[in-house]
Amino acid sequence: MDMKNEIKQVLSLQAVRSAGLSYRQSQAEMAQEIAQVLSADLPADKTLQTKDGRQLTLHLASCGFIEAPTGTGKTLAYLVALLMHHKHTGERVCVSTYTRALQRQIVNDGDLERAMQLTGVRVIPAIRLGRANFVSRRRVAECDSKYPELQASDEWQAFRAWVNGWNEHTDPLDTTFLSWGEIAGDLPRLNDKEMDVDLLAIDDAADQKKKKQAQANLPASETEAFAMQDDYFYRRHVEAAAGATLVITNHATTYLHALNGTLGEDLRAIVIDEADRLPDAVRSFLSTRMRPELALSRCEKRSGKQSQEQHDVAKALTDAMMEIGAKNVYQDITPLELRHQMPKEFSALLGILNRFSLPDCESVNDTIKTVRQAFADADDLVGGKLSGDYITYLSFSPIKKLPSFCVEPVEVKSVLGRLSKGFEDRRPTFDRIVFMSASLAHLAEDDPLARVHYAYGVDTDSLAIGTTAINPGRFGTVSFVLPDIRVGRPFLDPRDIGEGKPLPSQLQYNAVWLDYVSRALDCQPERRKLVLVPSYQDVEELLSSRAGAPSDPSGAVLLDGVVFHLRPEPAAKIARRIHDPDVRAIVTPSMWEGFNLIGKDGRSRQWIEDLMIARMPIPHVSDKVRTRQIEHLITTRGIQTQQIAGKILVEQQANAVLRKLLQGIGRGIRGGDDCVRLFLLDPRISLPGDWAQAICDAFPDSDEGDAFALAVDLHKPSHPALRKWNNSVATRWRHAIEDAQLFTINGELLSCRTPSYA
Template sequence: MSKLFTLDRFAGAGLRLRSLQIRVAQDVDHCLAEPLPEPEAITSRDGEALSCRRSLCGFIEAGTGVGKTIGYLVPLLEYASQHKKRVGISTYTRFQQRQVAKDLALVQQRIFDGLDLQVAIRLGRQNFVSRERVAFWRERLKGTDLPKAWEDFFAWVDRWDESTDPLDTTFLAWREIYPDMPEFSGLAEEDFALREDEPHAWYEAHAKAAQSADVVITNHATLLIHGALKTGLLGDLDAVVVDEADRLISAAQSLLSRRLRASLVVRDLRRQYPDPREFDFAEARQEADAIQDLLRDLGETLEYRDTLLSDWPARFPEENAALRGHLERLVPLLPSPSARRDFQRVLAGLDGGETVDVVYSPIRHLPAFHIDDLEPERFVGKLFVAFGEDEVFLPRVVLVSATLSDPMTEKLDFVHQTFGLFRRPFLTSRYEPDRFGSMTFVLPDPRVGAPFLVDDEDLSERMWNPEWLAYVENALGIDDHRKLLLTPSFEDIARWMERRGLEVGKTRLHEGILYHQSDVPGAKLVQRIEQDPDVRVVITPSLWEGVNLRLDGKPWMQDVLIARVPIPPYSPLLQERKIAWRLARQAEQARKKRERGEKAVWRTEEELRAELVWESAKKALRRLRQGLGRGIRDERDTVRVWMLDPRVLFPTDALNGLLFVAAGLEDGEDLVQAAEKIPVHPALRRWSQSVPARFRGQLSNADIFLRDGTLSSLVESEGALLCTTC
């Protein structure tokens, strides 16, 4: 492999050869060359003797600037070519999928001098344009004065034939002609997307090609369906690199969990099945509205606290009977197989067969059913193990990401447990460039009130603090820099929109600020940002990771602002269920250890509660680090990061500078006292560990954004005092 990593080859491909990139490649090559683990003899819970086969797993954390994509592509393609084995690459985002495909083509042609492995991209159905739905709307819109773009769109679909490349029937292919779907009131991309129960020759051809291609590029959800559900959807794969591996658990959670608002589900189905011969919308809406009214009425009685659906038969027998009746009438009306399955799970929740909660949104108290999985990591763990006569679906797996390590310890010691693995992996490595980009900081004024008047992350208690809302708004207008404001939820943005008198629920550009709402997907938001010169500030919860906003070869924004630390919100009901589940699991594990004559370790309920808090802190810090990384994607990039959450621990190295700032303020003593407070939540105490190590020294040179709307330099203040004491 070393002959491929030469300065001449990389220069010829327009790439820069990096030393850490070579080390990543060596690690991947090591995982591909090592003999597979031998089967183990184990005993099942029922006492049955079984054979257990496990994947050979490696974990590589490679920070931005390492060059990880090329680093894993070169050994993976060499392995596929030399051993005639099928390999795969899985990503979480479409952006990274496209980037991998682009880099893979470059590596084949320029690094390998014309290697010709067959490559296939495996996409989900929603990426394909439905010819049937296009024909339906074409007929429905006949006689309407439509823009020319519609004629082009219809003509593009008409040109499809048996020789058309399946990927040329996707929305991605259409965007190579036009940046978006043609405009018409009430219609959007999802109105033309392929439905789950609809035949589509090109989609099926693309799926078949992916089962035999030498290299298949897919997404985490498809990989989980292939390996964890044992469907073999991708065919026989010998080795897989899981890029953006930190999002594998999120993908599992999305597969296993649902949040269902009956009226919204029915409304969305009307878009998918607009023909009344396929879907009786009026009757379905009647049942869905009745369900929503019933949940809302009961929610008022319960003060909108979450409830477990299996408790309804005993606690609310009349409401339980009414809900069951509405659900039983709704399910057969739903034309979508997945929608029917989801509401059948809700019905099962009434009988205790599924864990289903009734939950309410924080502000408007809109009710929904929430189907949750308490341990998605166990589901992910099924990717890497097989029992009995079954073969493991992924013999070799290398998991790669910029944020795999424990955010607290910054180590990979127990990373395998995060992914449901009970054996230490074959390899763990962590690489971070010493120099890559430049980052400066603006720290918050700790005197500003916390984001919420009730300062915790309980969804049912959220009340936004007007002082904090105004403080963040003031930061947006401090100068004419382009700014990306990252906030954890659309609800935050809704509060700022209300302060401006804007309609909540629809993405709006107002005075140069693009307020993002859930009606616009992240991919479309990125297009809008890059194409609309009037956008100067973006407020969004959707761009913490997986995107690369660029303009003329530089970051689109000069500033990245963090509205508040993204601590995951929690439901008290869900937290209590997790505690009960872990206590029960602990008791079962203790019983087994006693049977083996081993000593059982027992954690108290209080310790388990603390464990959940630390887990939420780790999630917050990992996401925060991803957000900070949006501003540094190239070694020449420079970004200013604003932390606008006044709850965070003020960095110790910056306290000296703060004293000098305080000396010039009438209420300077209050500023110092507020900065010395120790936050309760670990994510707020340890937020600075999300800053890449090479930039942490800059925290002592930061500015502070005071609550009066002015910026003050801690360094300049300290320097001024030093001069007077010379």
């Protein structure tokens, strides 16, 4: 029997119910689609000719794309398919996720055990985390001696005892920051602030290499002690993953595997869950943003060494960057532009940059060298780029105008192509790849699924199945509340973040919009609310609008039953606050995806009753990066004009925004019994015409209705994501938009008809 038919039997109604599980037809269909990709013959090799006439052999993987929203049971479906692939081939298999929460959920929430029960296939699973997740015994000991004030801290003593309790039998995953978070929640505090993870994590690979060289000269007993103190548990963790038959890892590690075989050469089949975030993960991994004084501070904490000379250099460098920002209205600027527009400031900055060095932190020092080289090569025609794929520039944060040196990839599609393509003697990273997510579709396009594979560098000939959308059998219920466009944009200046125009010198929040979102928080306070915002700055501003600026803008603040999630509090810790009876709302930028806020009673229904999208998650893209992206499109894809290339980039951004919105909406509906009210509080979005007319007629005061009608007539959303936001709403719920309420500028709910929850 072939694998596809075997899976059909494994997930049949009778088999699933006999195992005491709920049957989902969508789950069975999905597992068979995955099996089609995993069992298909590999595509034939292709011959390509280079510009210089050479012929190259292109090897392709078998690939498939499956969009499966909440409620389809995709985790169990792909685990069943992977286990059956392991049974038929004996190959190790892999799952890659964007969030660590999903990694742990796969192992701990029962889906893996259920998959093994249904298939009769047992596997050895291993979660594969990155080095920075592990606590260093050596660093803990260094902190214990370096900071005597910690001796009086009960938190520190508990943490120290936890670390000292490790031995050769300790599970490596029990030596991670995640494990401590489950035990105590917070790291110990130092100088009234939670300790920085960088202070306690094991060294990066470059530092490890140096220390191991030094270690070679130590006596055997000291060498063994050193190993137990630093990366012993991480190395055991890596070894365990190498011996596992099911590896569960994250997108960044998957990318590293594509570069250097981190996970082992015999890992040939993978399901990439949360695949919509794979490009973001790779871009983040490849990007560097360095603030001199912050980089120096972190380096000193990690190395334990201080240099007054480098303190002076870092401050001088920051001051020079701020001077350039003030003269350039805080616009991003490349080295080439700086050299031509402000030659004196360019020379001064380069001179200081040449004196800035952090040899005790090799990874940071490499970034400094990269930036220095870009400025030294400022006569490069594209403005200080490293290669055709990277751009280096001086940037300023949108709100606080903090300066930083940035190194970013122009695009990541070619990088992602390494997963599914190989040339000559290099095979693709994997032979079989299934890309899965609740939001793969390009929602700003007329045919949302037609060109999904292009964004991942996947050749059309690699597709074993067409891009498939799986729908759940039970849907849940969504009702809508739309914004009052009279509130105005979230930011005062019309040159808004994300709309492709230059940022103003002082970007300021619209106080009317802040008050509007605050009123929404207080609307029917008995209803539990999750408020999603794009940035931590949004959280700070909303908190300030209610209570004044926080004295310490970090951690989490509980005010009037509302938890304001501030950096660097882990989102998982914030999620646990739903069990606090005093908490009625959470405001966070970190729960757009990967979180399932189940009520404390253990039922499947959500804690959330009102889900609020404060503003659309349209990111600011540097003008310099955008210009370089346009150049790259014209050069590599033969786009004829800058206007066409710019339009393509805006559409790509809109697709990313709408996917994130779809993921955010999914926080409110996780199962067929869920019922949520969705507030869209961004006044920039378009409003349905018939609904807008009906709501105008519903105003008790006809003059106010006329004023709203005039605002509707003048309302012209410019960004595609603002015009097409309803594409992020599943088809099964879109009819409810016509019955939406309006949340007025005065904080009242206005209805055309009485909704079912009232």
